[in-house]
Amino acid sequence: MGAVRQVKVAVLGAGSWGTTVASLAARNVDTVLWARDAAVVEEINDKHQNSRYLAGFALPRRLRATTSLEEAVYNADVLVTGIPSHGMRQVLSDCRDFVRPWIPIISLTKGLEQGTRLRMTQVIDELLPGHPTGLLAGPNLATEIMAGYAAAAVIALPDEQVAASLQTVFASPRFRVYTNTDVVGCELGGALKNVIAIAAGMGTGLGVGDNTRAMVITRGLAELTRLGEALGGDPRTFAGLTGLGDLMATCMSPYSRNRMVGEKLALGMTTEQIVAEMNMVAEGIKTSSVVVELAEELGVPVPICQEVHGVLHLGRSPVQAYRGLRRTAATSEIDGLA
Numbered sequence: 330m331g332a333v334r335q336v337k338v339a340v341l342g343a344g345s346w347g348t349t350v351a352s353l354a355a356r357n358v359d360t361v362l363w364a365r366d367a368a369v370v371e372e373i374n375d376k377h378q379n380s381r382y383l384a385g386f387a388l389p390r391r392l393r394a395t396t397s398l399e400e401a402v403y404n405a406d407v408l409v410t411g412i413p414s415h416g417m418r419q420v421l422s423d424c425r426d427f428v429r430p431w432i433p434i435i436s437l438t439k440g441l442e443q444g445t446r447l448r449m450t451q452v453i454d455e456l457l458p459g460h461p462t463g464l465l466a467g468p469n470l471a472t473e474i475m476a477g478y479a480a481a482a483v484i485a486l487p488d489e490q491v492a493a494s495l496q497t498v499f500a501s502p503r504f505r506v507y508t509n510t511d512v513v514g515c516e517l518g519g520a521l522k523n524v525i526a527i528a529a530g531m532g533t534g535l536g537v538g539d540n541t542r543a544m545v546i547t548r549g550l551a552e553l554t555r556l557g558e559a560l561g562g563d564p565r566t567f568a569g570l571t572g573l574g575d576l577m578a579t580c581m582s583p584y585s586r587n588r589m590v591g592e593k594l595a596l597g598m599t600t601e602q603i604v605a606e607m608n609m610v611a612e613g614i615k616t617s618s619v620v621v622e623l624a625e626e627l628g629v630p631v632p633i634c635q636e637v638h639g640v641l642h643l644g645r646s647p648v649q650a651y652r653g654l655r656r657t658a659a660t661s662e663i664d665g666l667a
């Protein structure tokens with residue numbers, strides 16, 4: 330993939346992040362963005378904007394959009410999927426007849442599939458077997474990237490050379506793209522941090538102190554690392570951009586949708602009310618259930634995720650959740666299990 334300008338990229342999903350990554354790629358290579366909504370496609374092609382998801386930002390003029398999956402995908406050299414986890418399987422299934430057999434497929438999604446409990450690259454491997462499959466992740470709040478703030482991400486694929494060949498597709502002077510071969514660790518970091526961000530948001534909403542929030546973030550990292558390692562991730566990955574880095578960005582930023590969900594729960598809203606008034610996805614809501622199931626099956630303690638799940642899905646209150654966390658026994662910081 331040396332002659333990068335000749336590479337054709339298809340990005341599926343024109344939400345905040347799909348549109349942002351397509352905008353990054355369009356500055357380097359020929360890029361087409363697939364959206365299911367004709368009005369979104371029309372606005373991107375005619376006005377170079379996506380006001381529903383990225384209001385106020387100008388998109389590259391060379392970025393094209395289409396509602397046709399076949400048109401987006403049939404001659405792509407790289408397929409990028411920015412569909413929320415609950416819709417990924419269906420969209421992949423709809424486009425599998427058009428995808429060329431050898432091309433890399435890169436997931437942008439930070440969630441686990443309900444029911445199957447699969448990571449998104451596993452869902453891709455199931456529906457489109459035989460492709461080099463990986464992901465792009467890191468502390469990357471879409472609106473900050475669009476506004477031009479510097480950031481870094483990781484492109485993770487099992488083959489280092491394929492990962493390295495894709496760096497230039499997404500990178501810019503303000504967007505550093507590192508490589509990693511630990512797909513499992515990078516993918517789990519991105520999915521699990523969303524659940525901890527809901528806990529951090531609840532803390533913000535309840536008015537806890539900064540020390541308390543730091544405790545939640547740090548012990549959240551311990552939880553994420555423990556479960557991630559049990560599921561096959563490299564412990565070093567969780568201290569990197571896709572683990573600690575993304576956890577910090579998401580827990581600290583008022584732009585994070587997951588943190589916002591936590592804040593609204595603390596104000597007394599129910600999960601159903603919050604989802605009903607959101608026009609974007611907060612993956613941590615669904616992923617919290619999968620995390621609790623996986624942790625129980627593997628015997629890995631995840632007290633913070635369990636409290637978040639309790640508030641989101643079992644009617645516990647955020648105050649009860651924070652009281653519950655205070656009651657968790659403090660054991661050895663490094664080897665302890667809670």
Ligand SMILES: NC(=O)C1=CN([C@@H]2O[C@H](COP(=O)(O)OP(=O)(O)OC[C@H]3O[C@@H](n4cnc5c(N)ncnc54)[C@H](O)[C@@H]3O)[C@@H](O)[C@H]2O)C=CC1
Nearest residue numbers: 343344345346347411416437438439469470471609610612
């Ligand atoms: N927004 C951000 O800053 C970042 C988001 N992500 C991840 O990227 C993924 C996508 O998130 P966003 O673009 O932010 O979400 P969004 O809520 O802004 O947009 C979601 C997009 O997916 C489409 N969609 C929803 N359900 C669908 C379905 N069943 N079938 C087909 N299309 C469907 C929507 O029409 C919309 O275009 C999520 O997993 C998120 O965690 C990752 C990094 C940064």
Ligand SMILES: O=C(CO)COP(=O)(O)O
Nearest residue numbers: 467468469470585586587
């Ligand atoms: O993953 C993200 C930043 O890296 C975006 O987080 P939210 O989905 O919580 O907005």
